[in-house]
Amino acid sequence: MLRFDRRLVLNFDWVLLLILVLIGIMGLTNLYSASHSGRMLGTPVYMKQLYFFIIGFGLILAIVSVDYKVLLSWNYSLYVIACLLLLFSLLFGKSVANTQRWINFGFFYLQPSEPAKLTLVITLASYYYRKDTGKGFSLKELTVPMLLTALPFLLILKQPDLGTALMLLFIFVSMTLFVKLRWQTLAILSGTCLSAIPIGWKFFLKPYQRQRIETFMNPEGDPLNTGYHIMQSKIAVGSGLKFGKGFMHGTQGQLDFLPERHTDFAFSVWAEEWGFVGSLILLGCYFFMILWGLNIAVSSRDKFGVLLAFGIVSLIFWQAFINLAMVMGLLPVVGMPLPLFSYGGSSLMTTMIGIGILMNIRMRRYMASS
Amino acid sequence: MSRFLTSIHKxxxxxxxxxxRRIDIATAVAIFxxxxxxVRLWYLQIHRGxxxxxxxxxxxxxxxxLNAPRGNILDRQGRIIITNRPCFNIVWVREDAPNPDVVLKKLSRILHEDISVLLKRIRSYADHPRYMPFRLQEDIDWRTLVYIENHRLDLPGVRIEVLPTRDYLHGDLASHLIGYLGEINEKEMKKHADGDYDLGDQIGKMGIEKIYEKYLHGEKGRKYLEVDVHGLEQKQIKVRKPLPGDDLQLTIDIDLQETAEKAMADKAGAVIAMDVKTGKLLAMASTPAMHLEEFIGGISTVAWKGMLNNPLHPLIDKTIQGQYPPGSTYKIVTALAALSEGATTPETIVYCPGYYSFGNRKYGCWKKTGHGPVNLRRALKESCDVYFYQMGQKLGVDTLARYAHSLGLGSKTGLEMENEKSGLTPTEAWKRKRYNESWQDGETLSVAIGQGFNLTTPLQVCRMTAATVNGGILFQPQIVESITDPDGKKIKQFEPIIEGHALGTQEDLDIIREALTAVVNEPHGTGQASRLKEISVGGKTGTAQVIHLSKYRDAKPEEIPYKYRDHAWFTCFAPSENPEIAVTVLIEHGGHGGSAAGPVAKQILQRYFAKKTAVAQKLQP
Known part of the structure; x- marks a missing residue:
């Protein structure tokens, strides 16, 4: 198993690595600026993020050296571990701003909802790979994947972390649509979902979550409180104009007007300081990464690889899209980092592991039948 | 491994x-x-950028x-009466105070102010945005300031604001004249809509400060600061400096004003000194003074009520708002009318037995034993009432009124001050209109000696005196000499304004002037208390009856209740040969004019001529 295969080196996905490094450099540069004026103690966040990147590259190396197909046998163990971590964080986790999202590992606070996303991708890919008959799934056959999604979904919703919970739904929907569905299944499912929205609004959303969505609809209504984030973020992005205010010269970011500017709103800092041109470059990188990922899915010779690659790409894509749409005022504010760009070890590790798996699939595209 | 591989579905x-095909759809979705x-990025950064x-x-x-310092107020010699000093206010910013209770508790200890007072103040600004600062306490003292500055970090939410404020170098000197400042109100905001006023700004509320607000105010500057989200100053971007207000040079002489106010220290009344040849006022004092310092940062209700209820009425400017019967000083009017109208000559003798019978009533002379035979000169010198009763009877009230008007009585002097009273010079028509009754001849007798319906302000009497001895010229009194802009350029010089001329010839006026000189300088003159050694002074005493009560007729002044005592007048001029200065003193309930008011006038004249001698000596070493 550990026999070194020359083809692995030859087939290594240098392109994906290059995009990863590019986005990483931009992200670290941006974090340097975003954390510059902050009165934070200890290691600056860009340094911590750099360490996570280095660890992440180590993880990628480890991942690519093992055939991704092992995941088929590991997936239920992974799923159980992820759910246990979620449960543990709920029961014993560190509470930040009334949410239970963190587990203290001494050197590192783990946010178990991040690996849970990736675990769900792996779990669903395995399940669909095993059960796909090629005739499309019936509602009955979807019961298991729905339950597999519902458990971590509810655990995360309980933290509460609406953004991440919704992410699990996005993954489920994307991957389920990707494998074949029966038309009637699709119709029933979408009907149920639509009717569930008002019920969910009334019974499942916390008041602050409802308020966030209401504020999103009318941000100018209450500019100093809840609409503040959206307003300030739009101002930051908009005031960047064509070429930006220059590195470290963004006033919205440097003068503290932007909240959460090294995590969820990191892109606002970037857009303010680098303008339309800089933003397009960053967006282009993500776009290219998505297309490349889809290409990896297509070129995979086995169906598990296709499903897994597609799941990982949709995970990265939806996070990026929701985050960017949110900071540009197109979607309500939910906790959602920009993968690879926002500060946060759990998110960065998860994304890099996902990219590692993508590379793994890419490298073994000719080896599936061997 | 191979187990997995073989199980992989090919x-x-x-x-x-x-x-x-599905990946293609996914790609299309991603592109979309x-x-x-x-598009959103373009909309935000380019379209609405x-x-x-x-x-x-x-x-x-x-x-x-940046508030502009107000213009200085100077005396006629350019000495500063009022300038500016920094005023330190405590400002509260709700946004910066996460634990207001703790901070306010500390603050209340520092300020020796009950915490409820501070809370009340904060609550009154409840509808202000949280980041907007407002004043908690104004004009704190130096020790409090140092303490707060040293404990800044323990007092989040507390800031110190520095504003220029009035510095009264001479205390309450000329308080009514100068007036005071206060926070601008809505009405004033509307009135000065074109000026750069904001709520909370200071504005002249009274006196010179109000009338010359336009000049004194200056022009605000502006400072542009870069601030962070907490409003903390990061750096200064640019500054437009404030333009100080124009300096106002008054015609007032600090020394004379001080002398006047000191001489009147324990009395209620008014003192005016006028340059006879220009109508400009050298001193203008009303006592008791207002306490200007108490108005800084808004006067307290207690202090205001105290002034309002003070029986000596410190809030009233008695020089122009106090209206008193002119008493015997009015005999100048009667004398001038009598001479001009030919009712008397300098030689005409009238016998005074101590009373004058008219109708079925006896009108008493102040000297009950009578003056005997008196001519005009002696009548003025000894203030014989009987002589002037007869003149009044001959002339009639309307003729007297004509002469009174020509000497500026019965109408506002036109001094640029607010709320000046016009006094009252009665006529037959006036009485008919006012009371719907016809004029009684007996009333003319009272008017002729300055009693009855007659009312004058001290400023009117002073101007009358000046017009009597300056060739009959009635000047409009002035208190501002010039206005100078902050660069030192004189932008306005006030020239004397002639308002009219006294009726009567120069000859008649000279006769009166000479007689008035005798009042001070000759035996039996009523004004001898004001005699000076070097300089010849002329003047006229007056005792204005407040109330006619028979039970107090023979009582000594000390035995009469204060409010019923007569007002004491003395109006004078010097040097009598070629008068330069006219001084009028009124002491409310002061008793006899000569003895009560005379010495005050004398002190002012002494000071005036002492200064003049000193200047002359300096010029001729």
């Missing part, structure tokens, strides 16, 4: 193609969503007004 071509992001750039500037830049 796709046939058809299945692979289906998946590829990314296109949305790019300038709007957001402006909003970001508004966030970043905070403009701060």
């Amino acid at each position: 796709m046939d071509e058809a299945e692979l193609n289906t998946l590829k 969503f990314i296109a949305i992001l790019i 300038d709007d957001y750039a402006q909003l970001s500037e508004n966030n970043r830049v905070r403009a701060q007004d």
Whole structure:
């Protein structure tokens, strides 16, 4: 198993690595600026993020050296571990701003909802790979994947972390649509979902979550409180104009007007300081990464690889899209980092592991039948 | 490993193609969503970019007004009466105070102010935005300031604001004349809509400060600061310096004003000194003074009520708002009318037995034993009432009124001050209109000696005196000499304004002037208390009856209740040969004019001529 295969080196996905490094450099540069004026103690966040990147590259190396197909046998163990971590964080986790999202590992606070996303991708890919008959799934056959999604979904919703919970739904929907569905299944499912929205609004959303969505609809209504984030973020992005205010010269970011500017709103800092041109470059990188990922899915010779690659790409894509749409005022504010760009070890590790798996699939595209 | 590999489902071509088609759809979906992001980015950064750039500037830049120091107020020699000093206010910013209770508890200890007072003040600003500062306490003392500055970090939410405020170098000197400042109200905001006033600004509320507000105010400056989200100053972007107000040079002489106010220290009344040849006022004092310092930062209710209820009425400017019967000083009017109208000559003798019978009533002379035979000169010198009763009877009230008017009585002097009273010079027509009754001849007798309906302000009497001895010229009294802008350029010089001329010839006026000189300088003159060694002074005493009560007729002044005592007048001029200065003193309930008011006038004259001698000696070493 550990026999070194020359083809692995030859087939290594240098392109994906290059995009990863590019986005990483931009992200670290941006974090340097975003954390510059902050009165934070200890290691600056860009340094911590750099360490996570280095660890992440180590993880990628480890991942690519093992055939991704092992995941088929590991997936239920992974799923159980992820759910246990979620449960543990709920029961014993560190509470930040009334949410239970963190587990203290001494050197590192783990946010178990991040690996849970990736675990769900792996779990669903395995399940669909095993059960796909090629005739499309019936509602009955979807019961298991729905339950597999519902458990971590509810655990995360309980933290509460609406953004991440919704992410699990996005993954489920994307991957389920990707494998074949029966038309009637699709119709029933979408009907149920639509009717569930008002019920969910009334019974499942916390008041602050409802308020966030209401504020999103009318941000100018209450500019100093809840609409503040959206307003300030739009101002930051908009005031960047064509070429930006220059590195470290963004006033919205440097003068503290932007909240959460090294995590969820990191892109606002970037857009303010680098303008339309800089933003397009960053967006282009993500776009290219998505297309490349889809290409990896297509070129995979086995169906598990296709499903897994597609799941990982949709995970990265939806996070990026929701985050960017949110900071540009197109979607309500939910906790959602920009993968690879926002500060946060759990998110960065998860994304890099996902990219590692993508590379793994890419490298073994000719080896599936061997 | 091989177990996995063999278990891997190998796709046939058809299945692979289906998946590829789905990937194509997924690609299209991704392109669609990314296109949305790019369009949004373009909309924010390019299409509406300038709007957001402006909003970001508004966030970043905070403009701060810099209050201009008001113009100085100087005396006629250019000595500063009032200037500015920094005033330190405690300002509260709710946004910066996470634990207001703790901070306010500390603050109340520092300020020796009950915490409820501070809370009340804060509550009154409840509808202000949280970031907007407002004043908690104004004009704190130096020790409090140092303490707060040293404990800044323990007092989040507390800031110190520095504003220029009035510095009264001479205390309450000329308080009524100068007036005071106060916080601008809505009405004043409307009135000065074109000026750069904001709520909370100081504005002249009275006196010179109010009338010359336009000049004294200056022009606000502006400071542009870069602030962070907490409003903390990061750096200064640019500054437009404030333009100080124009300096106002008064015609007032600090020394004479001080002398007047000191001489009147324990009395209620008015003193006016006028340059006879220009109508400019050298001193203008009303006592008791207002306490100007108490008005800084808004006068307290207690202090205000105290002034309002003070029986000596410190809030009234008695020089122009106090209306008193002119008493015997009015005999100048009667004498001038009598001479001009030919009712008397300098030689005409009238016998005074101590009373004058008219109708079925006896009108008493102040000297009950009578003056015997008196001519005009002696009648003025000894203030014989009987002589002037007869003159009044001959002339009639309307003729007297004509002469009184020509000497400026019965109408406002036109001094540039607010709320000046016009006094009252009665006529037959006036009485008919006012009371719907016809004039009684007996009333003319009272008017002729300055009693009855007659009312004058001290300023009117002073101007009358000046007009009597300056060739009959009635000047409009002035208190401002010139206005100078902050660069030292004189932008306005006030020239004397002639308002009219006294009726009567120069000869008649000379006769009166000579007689008035005798009042001070000859035996039996009523004004001898004001005699000076070197300089010849002329003047006229007056004792204005407040109330006619028979039970007090023979009582000594000390035995009469204060409010019923007569007002004491003395109006004078010097040097009598060629008068330069006229001084009028009125002491409310002061008793006899000569003895009560005379010495006050004398002190002012002494000071005036002492200064003049000193200047002359300096010029001729």
